[in-house]
Amino acid sequence: MTPSPRIRRRAIVAGGQWPDSVPPLLRRIYEARGALSIDQAQPRLAQLLAPDSLGGLDAATALLADAIAQDRHIVIVGDFDCDGATACAVGVRGLCLLGARRVTPAVPNRMVHGYGLSPSLVDELAALQPDLLVTVDHGIACHAGIAEAKARGWQVLVTDHHLPGDRLPPADVIVNPNLRGDPFPSKMLAGVGVMFYVLLALRRVLRERAAFSGAEPDLSTLLDLVAIGTVADLVPLDANNRALVGAGLRRLRAGQGCAGLQALIRVAGRDPARLTAADIGFAIAPRLNAAGRLEDMALGIACLLTDDATQADEMARVLDGINAERRGVQQQMVDEAHTALARIESTDGAPVPLAPCLFDPEWHPGVVGLVASKIKERLHRPVIAFAPAEPGSTTLRGSARSIPGFHIRDALAAVDALHPGVIQRFGGHAMAAGLSLDESALPSFRAAFHQYASTMLDEDLLREEILSDGELSPVELDRTHADVLRGAGPWGQGFPEPVFDGVFDVLDWRVVGEKHLKFSLRPPGQSSALNAIHFNGWQDVPPPARIQAAYQLDTDDWKDRRGIQLLLRHWLPLA
Structure with a gap:
């Protein structure tokens, strides 16, 4: 039986310096979140952290500047979630603004290629004859795919924000604020934020090379996409991310977003002038994510890249339809998960596991993350949901969601260290992670994960607050x-x-x-x-x-x- 959540009031903090325009209620709320001035509460772009300390930028910008100067073919390889799609669109749009003439978007199909830059995706990309691959929102765990790309003579720039493993992939350059020892002050950038920072640094390099014959490109036009990807990926909104998201929201409210985002706002029935981060999370992002979950995120990226309003409206309507289908699939899977849990609870009074690992051979791998999230919300405990990587496959893809105090990516790393070979690959963050394993290894993994959870979870952590x-x-x-x-x-x-x-x-x-x-x-x-x-x-x-x-x-x-x-x-x- 899951204990009922408790309501606890935040500590009262005082001492901030506020203009008269900020009402007392808002001052109280801001101060409870550690913001003691309007600049801390609502940071502007002028307060954005400078790119200088982000590791790998010098090498990355040199690679990109040379590729632009030599008219090389740059392929931006996105990911099949909202952060990956917006990061891909930012990469393509930004590099074109900065003078690149041959830039092509690419994205894996979840059911065909699996996650990230896999060897099978590299095989497919060969037809494009790329000179340089730029991964966005992934790459830090794509060892085999990057090795295959390098074997073909391509250069590879990884831009990512996921936590690295014990060894790094053989890319030419890696830009990731979460690399060990990286001095960048904020570790909270989403994948789209990392790509935006690469473009900021690249513009400075091109300025120094006198590459702009006319007015310098305005990269702030990309902030609508940065805001969408940052909010959708649920990264913490520290001051730096709030500056990025706030600026992007102001563009969207003013009707200055790209055609695809304006179309998605319309089809979601939202008022652009009153758009909030919650609207992004509950209305805009799900419609983009649905393409990557059930079909092909290439459609979502195309929607973000078109400048034709009619095309954008057509693609937004298709994405809206896919999202409706996704909701139906999700509800069926959640209902089945609830039934499975009820079966556990009714078996001799057995309690629900501390960290349930749910699997159904008929589940869709693109929706297991949503199932894990829904069950986690109901039980307030870590949950992993598995599905076959593709129909009939013995490879399972799992999506994990966690609760405060239980770092899910570290938990997977601990299980992998104690039981090598059980997990094929994994990656993620404190609150969300993904993994793959063979179906025959599921019982061993389930037991090992439960054992680890039992040593880390206590009554306080399992009581939602x-x-x-x-x-x-x-x-x-x-x-x-x-x-x-x-x-x-x-x-x-x-x-x-x-x-x-x-x-x-x-x-x-x-x-x-x-x-x-x-x-x-x-x-x-x-x-x-x-x-x-x-x-x-x-x-x-x-x-x-x-x-x-x-x-x-x-x-x-x-x-x-x-x-x-x-x-x-x-x-x-x-x-």
Whole structure:
């Protein structure tokens, strides 16, 4: 039985220096996240970390500058997720802005090539006759593919942000802020952020070479793509990433995004003028990711590269359709995972494993990450979901999701060290990772992973905690403050969206859409009621007359009412 989440209020921090334009509520929220001034809370591009200390840039920019000068064929090899797709688009668009004439995008097909720059993808790329491969958002673990590319006489530049293994691939140059000893102050760049930094440094080199005959290229035009990939990859939004995402959001809100992103915003039904990081995470990124999950991310990259609005609209509609299909596949797989867990729980009262490893031979490898994420949210424990790499294959691809305090990539490394040969390959971050292994090795891996988890997880880690920014006063429960909070981000990983808590009387409730709970709530002692909704909150048990709720304050513009509503994250019954 998973313990109920607890609500804990953040510590109150004071002492910041704020202009009068920042309301007290926002000051309190910023200070609780360690920001003590408007520059720290909403950093601008002028505060962006300089590229100078990012390791490998001198060699990388020399390689690229020479390739541009010699009109060599550069192939940008992306990845089949949103970060990889936007990084590929940034690479292609940026190099063309900087004078490259022969730049071609490429991306592996999940079902055909597997992850990253694999030998099979290199075989296919040979038809393009590349001179230089540039990997974006992958490469640090692609030893075999890079060796194959080098054997063909191609140069290889790896740009990545994933944690490296014990040895590095045989690339000509590697740019990755997470290489051991790399002095770059922020380790949080997404793959698209690393590529953007490479372009910033390359522009400086080309400037020094007097390569620009006219006006210097404006690389800020790429920040819409940088924002999308950074938010989608769930990297922590430290000050540097917030500067990048904030600038990208401003471009998108002003209608200056590339044609593909503007089309995706339209098909998702979002108002570009009010776009937030949450809109990226819940509406834009899933539509791009769906192509890589179920079909071919080449379509997503093409959408990001076209400048034709009509073409962009057509591709966005196709991506929207694929995303709808993805939702159906995902729901079926999640339901099957829940059934499997219920079967475990009903077997002689056996508890759910500390770190469930789920597998179904009929599952789709492109959706297992979403399944792992959904089960992790329900159980609040690390989860790995596996599927065959392709129909009938004995190679399994797994996607892992974790909880705070349990570094999932380090866990896989520990299992690999203790049981060499069980895992074929792995990589990732603290909260998400991927791996592959043979189906025959799954029982051994499951036992080893569970054993490692049992030594690292305790009751505190397994008890989910919802951090609250405290209680909102009656005067703060209004549209003005809801609008302020909406525009005060970007919020995201490491700089979380404000959550509040309070006690409410339940005046009315009903189930909507089969699984959501719609409430009419009133704070004790107040006369006015508040609309509230708890998505996926219906658990077949009527709510009590009074609850303590953790919630977000949101705007409600349904039918132009310009009101507010509470988005409930969790609630506890009160007597």
